[in-house]
Amino acid sequence: MVIVVSIEGAEVTPQRYSVRQHPPVPTDPGRPAYFLRVTLDDCPCGTGERYDVCCGRLHRGAAEAASAEELMRSRYAAYAVGELGYVWRTWHPRTRPESVEPDPTLRWTGLTVLDAGDDEVEFEAAYDRAGTPGRLHERSRFEQRRGRWVYVDGDLS
Numbered sequence: 001m002v003i004v005v006s007i008e009g010a011e012v013t014p015q016r017y018s019v020r021q022h023p024p025v026p027t028d029p030g031r032p033a034y035f036l037r038v039t040l041d042d043c044p045c046g047t048g049e050r051y052d053v054c055c056g057r058l059h060r061g062a063a064e065a066a067s068a069e070e071l072m073r074s075r076y077a078a079y080a081v082g083e084l085g086y087v088w089r090t091w092h093p094r095t096r097p098e099s100v101e102p103d104p105t106l107r108w109t110g111l112t113v114l115d116a117g118d119d120e121v122e123f124e125a126a127y128d129r130a131g132t133p134g135r136l137h138e139r140s141r142f143e144q145r146r147g148r149w150v151y152v153d154g155d156l157s
């Protein structure tokens with residue numbers, strides 16, 4: 001099934017979604033079942049895992065990133081799916097902006113992790129800005145703060 005998903009008018013396809021009836025078996029046949037569960041199939045961070053068991057569980061607060069690389073991937077995925085509150089929450093209070101605003105002309109299209117150390121991750125992120133493709137290359141620094149990984153800053157090149 002192909003559906004077009006829009007959030008406040010901004011189209012977020014062509015990510016692939018699964019739509020399942022939820023709950024899968026109606027308990028009362030006399031009552032119409034109209035609950036649908038929409039899940040993003042492939043996590044944008046590129047692990048090949050389903051979004052809800054990969055970065056989705058971090059975005060919804062069901063788990064914490066276990067490493068700097070996992071946090072980096074989940075922050076990229078958060079940008080890609082528009083979970084900008086997560087981007088902000090996982091940014092060190094010392095370096096984070098007052099808010100993270102959406103950029104409707106920008107669509108993130110792929111992530112390649114080039115090198116991952118204990119507290120540094122080098123990556124390349126592909127994007128499409130108003131139809132023009134581009135790449136962002138960054139070496140990011142992370143820190144553990146009260147047991148949680150947070151993004152500190154990065155060098156673009």
Ligand SMILES: [Zn+2]
Binds near residue numbers: 056074
């Ligand atoms: Zn992921």
